[in-house]
Amino acid sequence: LFSGRVDFLLSAPQLKFLPDGDFPEIAFCGRSNVGKSSLLNALTGRRAIARTSVTPGRTQELNFFEVGEPTQFRLVDMPGYGFAKAPVKVVEKWRALVRTFLKGRAVLKRTLVLVDSRHGLKDVDREMMRMLDETAVGYRIVLTKADKIKASELEAVASKVSDEMRRHPAAHPQLHLTSSEKGLGLDELRAAVLADVRS
Numbered sequence: 001l002f003s004g005r006v007d008f009l010l011s012a013p014q015l016k017f018l019p020d021g022d023f024p025e026i027a028f029c030g031r032s033n034v035g036k037s038s039l040l041n042a043l044t045g046r047r048a049i050a051r052t053s054v055t056p057g058r059t060q061e062l063n064f065f066e067v068g069e070p071t072q073f074r075l076v077d078m079p080g081y082g083f084a085k086a087p088v089k090v091v092e093k094w095r096a097l098v099r100t101f102l103k104g105r106a107v108l109k110r111t112l113v114l115v116d117s118r119h120g121l122k123d124v125d126r127e128m129m130r131m132l133d134e135t136a137v138g139y140r141i142v143l144t145k146a147d148k149i150k151a152s153e154l155e156a157v158a159s160k161v162s163d164e165m166r167r168h169p170a171a172h173p174q175l176h177l178t179s180s181e182k183g184l185g186l187d188e189l190r191a192a193v194l195a196d197v198r199s
């Protein structure tokens with residue numbers, strides 16, 4: 001499916017611009033610069049369905065992509081979070097947009113929370129996880145850029161993240177290790193996403 005059609009559908013800066021919930025959705029979120037655009041592009045085999053690294057504070061919209069011909073499901077690129085210099089107003093707007101989306105989106109099958117392998121979980125990731133727990137939206141944690149650190153360090157970070165995931169009710173127990181650059185873990189993640197779409 002991922003090797004078939006993937007088209008940009010629309011960008012929703014406010015919830016009133018959301019598309020109708022006609023298809024199952026899988027959402028992607030993470031701190032800015034976590035490698036979200038790279039992962040979306042790598043998973044779909046596209047060069048640029050998702051733009052990489054936009055200016056802080058400007059990426060405040062939900063971007064929808066349709067997969068399959070005819071459409072089987074949608075990918076939702078959620079606004080990045082954790083900009084050091086983001087004004088309070090921008091953070092508040094992000095929180096309101098994301099929380100209301102998560103709460104009301106019946107077709108949302110799973111959210112992927114991307115975490116940089118080198119950094120592990122940060123407080124903004126924990127806030128995101130709590131928001132997902134509270135809105136009862138199931139999520140997977142995906143470690144990105146796994147090629148950037150030594151195997152031993154990766155193992156240590158993975159084990160720490162896994163431990164913490166156990167305390168989060170909506171977190172899927174399986175932790176995904178990926179590298180968009182090297183293609184690591186992508187087949188497994190595609191299979192997991194397809195299982196989520198069909199769940």
Ligand code: GDP
Nearest residue numbers: 032033034035036037038052053145179180181
């Ligand atoms: P976004 O802001 O979350 O969309 O992050 P991007 O996809 O733009 O990636 C941020 C930076 O990390 C870019 O310079 C990418 O080239 C780099 N990057 C993303 N994924 C990987 C990866 O798997 N391995 C390595 N080595 N670099 C990556």
